Amino acid sequence: MKKQDLVIVGGGSTYTIGMVMSLIAEKGNFPLKSLTFYDIDSKRQEKNAKATEIILKEKYSEIEEFTYTTDKEEALKGADFVFVQIRTGGLEMRVKDEEIPLSYGAVGQETCGPGGMAYGMRSIGDMIELINDIRRYSPDAWILNYTNPAAIVAEALNRVFSDDKKILNICDMPAAIMVSYADILGKEIWDLVPEYFGLNHFGWFSKIRDRDGNDLTDQLKSHILNKGFVPEDSEIADDPSWQKTFKQVQIMLKDFPDYLPNTYLQYYLYPDNMVKKEDPKYTRASQVMDGREKRVFKLADEIIGAQTTEGADLEVDIHGRYMVRVAASLAYNVGDIYIVIVENNGIISNLADDAMVEVPAVLTNDGPKPLAVGKIPTFQKGLIEGQLAYEKLVVDAYFEQDYNKALQALTLNRTVVNAPVAREILDELIVANKEYWPKLN
Ligand code: NAD
Ligand code: G6P
Ligand code: MN
Numbered sequence: 533m534k535k536q537d538l539v540i541v542g543g544g545s546t547y548t549i550g551m552v553m554s555l556i557a558e559k560g561n562f563p564l565k566s567l568t569f570y571d572i573d574s575k576r577q578e579k580n581a582k583a584t585e586i587i588l589k590e591k592y593s594e595i596e597e598f599t600y601t602t603d604k605e606e607a608l609k610g611a612d613f614v615f616v617q618i619r620t621g622g623l624e625m626r627v628k629d630e631e632i633p634l635s636y637g638a639v640g641q642e643t644c645g646p647g648g649m650a651y652g653m654r655s656i657g658d659m660i661e662l663i664n665d666i667r668r669y670s671p672d673a674w675i676l677n678y679t680n681p682a683a684i685v686a687e688a689l690n691r692v693f694s695d696d697k698k699i700l701n702i703c704d705m706p707a708a709i710m711v712s713y714a715d716i717l718g719k720e721i722w723d724l725v726p727e728y729f730g731l732n733h734f735g736w737f738s739k740i741r742d743r744d745g746n747d748l749t750d751q752l753k754s755h756i757l758n759k760g761f762v763p764e765d766s767e768i769a770d771d772p773s774w775q776k777t778f779k780q781v782q783i784m785l786k787d788f789p790d791y792l793p794n795t796y797l798q799y800y801l802y803p804d805n806m807v808k809k810e811d812p813k814y815t816r817a818s819q820v821m822d823g824r825e826k827r828v829f830k831l832a833d834e835i836i837g838a839q840t841t842e843g844a845d846l847e848v849d850i851h852g853r854y855m856v857r858v859a860a861s862l863a864y865n866v867g868d869i870y871i872v873i874v875e876n877n878g879i880i881s882n883l884a885d886d887a888m889v890e891v892p893a894v895l896t897n898d899g900p901k902p903l904a905v906g907k908i909p910t911f912q913k914g915l916i917e918g919q920l921a922y923e924k925l926v927v928d929a930y931f932e933q934d935y936n937k938a939l940q941a942l943t944l945n946r947t948v949v950n951a952p953v954a955r956e957i958l959d960e961l962i963v964a965n966k967e968y969w970p971k972l973n
Contacts, residue, residue: 558853578600644733676858740792756785875888933970
C-alpha cells in the first residue's frame with residue numbers, strides 16, 4: 533500500500549485536531565508518509581501544530597514527517613492529497629453574515645440565504661488562487677475541498693477548472709445524519725448504503741439500505757415520526773443548537789413524508805420559525821467562537837502544557853473520518869459509495885446537466901462515478917431549481933461584478949423573497965464585505 537503525502541490547507545482550523553485523530557483512526561485504510569499543515573495565520577496554526585506533534589509522537593509513530601508552514605511552495609510541493617478547509621474573513625465575518633440578515637428579519641446562517649451568499653463571495657477568490665497554487669506545485673494531487681459554502685465554491689471551481697478531474701467537493705452533513713440513522717437501526721454508519729439527491733445543504737435521503745440490500749427506510753421514518761431524532765456524532769451530540777436542528781427533522785418529515793430531509797432544509801421550509809429562534813445579537817457564529825473554537829484551542833494548550841495527550845479529551849468524529857475514507861477510496865480504488873458533490877450530467881435526469889448536485893458516487897482512482905438517481909418529483913424539483921438558480925446567480929454576480937444578479941439571487945432565495953428586503957440586506961452586506969468582495973456595478 534503506497535503511503536500518502538497529505539497537506540491540510542487551513543492548518544489553524546477548529547477541525548484540524550479532529551482530522552488528525554481521524555487520520556490516526558483510519559491509518560490502516562489511508563496510511564500517511566507525511567503530513568503538512570499550511571495556513572496564512574501562523575499563530576493560529578502553530579497551536580494546532582504543536583499539539584499535533586505530541587499527538588503523532590504518541591499515536592502515529594509510523595508517520596515519517598510532520599511539518600507546518602506559511603510558505604505555499606514549501607507546503608504544496610509533491611502532495612498526493614490536499615484537504616482544503618479555509619474560512620476567508622474568519623469567524624468574525626461569519627458573525628456579520630448572520631447578524632445582518634437577522635436584523636432585517638431574514639435567516640442568518642453560515643451557508644443558507646444571504647449569509648451563505650456573503651461567505652461565498654468571499655471564498656471564491658481565495659479558492660481559485662489556492663487551486664492554481666496547488667496545481668503549480670502538485671499537478672496530480674487529489675484536492676478534497678470542504679470549504680464552505682460548498683455549493684457556491686463547487687459551482688465556481690467547476691467553471692474555472694472544468695478540465696480538472698481531481699477536485700472533489702464534499703460535505704459531512706449527510707454522513708453526520710447517517711450516524712444518527714445507524715444508532716436508531718443498531719448498526720454502524722459504514723453498514724448503511726444511502727440513496728440521496730439534491731444540492732449541498734439542500735437534499736433528501738430517498739432510501740437507506742444495509743449492505744445485504746435490506747430496505748430500512750420505513751423503519752427509520754416511523755422511528756423518527758414516533759420518537760424524534762437526535763444528533764449522535766460526538767462533535768454535535770451535546771450541542772443544544774444541533775439538538776434543536778435534529779429535532780426539526782421530525783416536523784419536516786411529518787409535513788413532507790416522502791423523503792428523509794437534510795437538516796439544512798429547515799432554513800428554507802420554516803424561515804420565519806428559524807428567525808424567531810435566533811438571538812440576533814448572539815448568533816451561531818458567536819456560539820461557535822465561545823464553544824468549539826475555545827474548546828479546541830484550550831485542548832491544544834493543555835496538550836502542549838502537559839507535553840502528553842494523557843488525560844486529554846481527544847475524540848474521533850464523523851467529519852474527519854468521512855473525509856479520510858473518501859480519500860482512501862480514491863487513492864486505493866476501493867470503490868466505496870459516498871455522497872459527494874459532482875456535476876449532474878443526467879444523474880438527476882430532470883435537472884440541468886450543469887448543476888453541481890450532491891449524490892452517492894462510487895469512488896475510484898478514476899474519480900467519482902455517480903449513481904443514477906432518475907427523475908425527481910415536482911416538489912423537490914421545484915425547490916432545487918429555485919435554489920440552483922440562486923447559487924448560479926451568486927457565482928455570476930461574482931465573476932461579472934453584477935449588482936443586479938446579486939439582487940436577483942437574494943430575491944430568489946426562499947429565506948428572503950421580498951425584493952426591497954433583498955436590496956437592503958445586499959447593500960449592507962456590500963459595505964460589510966468591502967475588503968473581500970469584488971466591486972459590484
Ligand atoms: P476556522 O476559521 O477555525 O479555520 C480556517 C483556517 O483557515 C484559519 O486558520 C485561517 O487562518 C485559514 N485560512 C483562511 N484563509 C486562508 C487561505 N487563503 N489560505 C490558507 N489558510 C487560510 O474555520 P472552521 O470553522 O474551522 O472551518 C474551516 C472551514 O471548513 C470552513 O470553510 C467551514 O465552513 C468548513 N467546514 C465544512 C464542512 C462541510 O461539511 N463542508 C464541515 C466543517 C467545516
Ligand atoms: C455541518 C455542515 C458544515 C458546517 C458544520 C458546522 O457539519 O455540514 O457545512 O460548517 O456543520 O456548523 P456550525 O454551525 O456548528 O459551525
Ligand atoms: Mn456541509
